[in-house]
Amino acid sequence: xxxxxxxxxxxxxLAANTLPVAQLDLCDVRxxxxxxxxxxxxxxxxxxxxxxxxxxxxxxxxxxxxMDQTAVALRAQLPCDKLNVGALGNIVRQLHLHIVARRVGDxxxxxxxWGHDARVPYTLAAGRALCAALRARLVAxxx
Amino acid sequence: xxxxxxxxxxxxxLAANTLPVAQLDLCDVRxxxxxxxxxxxxxxxxxxxxxxxxxxxxxxxxxxxxMDQTAVALRAQLPCDKLNVGALGNIVRQLHLHIVARRVGDxxxxxxxWGHDARVPYTLAAGRALCAALRARLVAxxx
Numbered sequence: 001x002x003x004x005x006x007x008x009x010x011x012x013x014l015a016a017n018t019l020p021v022a023q024l025d026l027c028d029v030r031x032x033x034x035x036x037x038x039x040x041x042x043x044x045x046x047x048x049x050x051x052x053x054x055x056x057x058x059x060x061x062x063x064x065x066x067m068d069q070t071a072v073a074l075r076a077q078l079p080c081d082k083l084n085v086g087a088l089g090n091i092v093r094q095l096h097l098h099i100v101a102r103r104v105g106d107x108x109x110x111x112x113x114w115g116h117d118a119r120v121p122y123t124l125a126a127g128r129a130l131c132a133a134l135r136a137r138l139v140a141x142x143x
Numbered sequence: 144x145x146x147x148x149x150x151x152x153x154x155x156x157l158a159a160n161t162l163p164v165a166q167l168d169l170c171d172v173r174x175x176x177x178x179x180x181x182x183x184x185x186x187x188x189x190x191x192x193x194x195x196x197x198x199x200x201x202x203x204x205x206x207x208x209x210m211d212q213t214a215v216a217l218r219a220q221l222p223c224d225k226l227n228v229g230a231l232g233n234i235v236r237q238l239h240l241h242i243v244a245r246r247v248g249d250x251x252x253x254x255x256x257w258g259h260d261a262r263v264p265y266t267l268a269a270g271r272a273l274c275a276a277l278r279a280r281l282v283a284x285x286x
Contacts (some may be wrong), residue, residue, distance in 0.1 A: 051226055053211050064203055068196050083194055086229035090245060093225075102233060110233035112203035115254040140160075 008045040011094040017119065019127050022135045026062045027097075028068055029138065033129050034119040037108070038078035040070055040134070049095035060070055067097060073137035074101050077130070088114060116123035151188040154237040160262065162270050165278045169205045170240075172213055172281065174274050177262040180251070181221035183213055185276070191260035192238035195230055210240060216280035217244050220273075231257060 010028065017042055018030035026046075032039035044063060046138065055063060080101035087097050099137055100113050107115040122130065153171065161173035161184055169189075175182035187206060192198065198206060214226055223244035230240050243256050251259040265273065 006258070011184075035278075046284060051214075052228060053214050060207055061165065061204060064207060068203075071194075071196050082233055084231045084233065085195060085198070085231070086231070086255075087228070088227045090225055111258040112229075112231060112255045139210070 006047065008047055011092050011096075011122070012041060012084060013092050014041065014094065014096060019122070019131050021131045022138045024066045024069065024138070024142070026059060026113060029064050029066075029134075031127065031134065032098075032119070033121045033127060035122055035126070036120050037113050038074055038080065039113065040074050040099045042066060042070060042097040042099065044095055047096075050093050051095065053099075054095070069138065069141050071099050073134055075143060077090060077134055078135055081084060084113065086112070086114065096125060144206070149190065151190055153186060154233050154235050154239075155187060155240060157184065157237065160275050162265070165281045167209045167212065167285070168283070170209050172209075173256045174270065175241075175262070176264045176270060178265055178269070179263050180249060180256050181217055181223065182256065183217050183242045185213060185242065187238055190236075193232060193236050194232060194236060194238065195240075197238070206240070210242060212281060212284050214242050215241060216277055216284060219280055220277055227256065229257065230246075235284065252269040 014030065018032050018054050019031040021031050021040065027042040029044065030041045032041055044055065044059065052060065075106045078101045082102045084100040085098065087095065089095065102109065129133050157173065161175050164172040164174050164183065170185040170187050173184045174188065175184055187198065187202065195203065210228065221244045224247045225245045227243040227245050228241065230238065232238065245252065
């Protein structure tokens with residue numbers, strides 16, 4: 001077992017609120033377990049990161065590429081009117097990027113999704129199916 | 144006068160809610176006219192952009208560099224506990240990036256600043272002074 005602080009570990013709150021989709025070169029891609037929105041979270045597998053600006057230049061460019069790849073997959077799977085992209089981290093400090101497929105008239109529209117009432121989790125089958133569909137799109141885009 | 148759609152024009156709602164700080168190579172940097180938060184907005188001077196992912200690869204890297212430069216200036220001027228970075232555009236579709244200096248215990252903490260009650264504008268003198276101080280930091284960082 002790695003000593004604390006030397007190996008990447010997903011924050012337990014992120015682990016509890018999201019479902020695993022895929023591992024890209026830099027980031028874990030996870031689905032927010034909330035049927036109200038098509039909402040993916042990217043988590044760079046680096047230790048002790050809090051801000052995008054803590055990443056070195058190469059990793060930032062990689063992050064931007066993976067955000068793009070993720071956004072393409074998300075939009076293809078869950079057509080939307082607008083993407084919302086955010087890095088907040090006020091509650092969970094581990095660096096994570098939100099990419100959210102917003103639809104005009106969704107329950108939080110036009111406000112932000114963050115802090116908007118309680119999540120509405122997927123059923124086990126529906127969550128797994130959506131993660132698999134998103135993973136297939138992400139894998140196809142890297143081949 | 145340029146024909147519609149061929150020249151960059153700042154969205155009038157952004158113009159009304161923000162004060163001019165500086166022009167970087169790609170982006171206009173503007174201060175959200177809201178004393179509750181240290182809040183800068185970057186607007187790439189390109190026509191008909193809605194998503195970060197609509198920018199070509201070179202411009203994206205430029206945007207990331209200007210976000211970094213802006214974040215450094217903002218944090219130096221207004222020390223904070225966490226940066227919040229977001230691109231929403233649900234209301235104003237013209238692509239704009241928010242960089243917000245958050246403090247533990249600020250009026251929206253730990254929620255997002257977007258949609259949090261009404262702005263509290265700067266006095267004319269205070270707004271101008273803060274923009275000048277931020278501009279000086281941005282200019283110094285490009286020299």
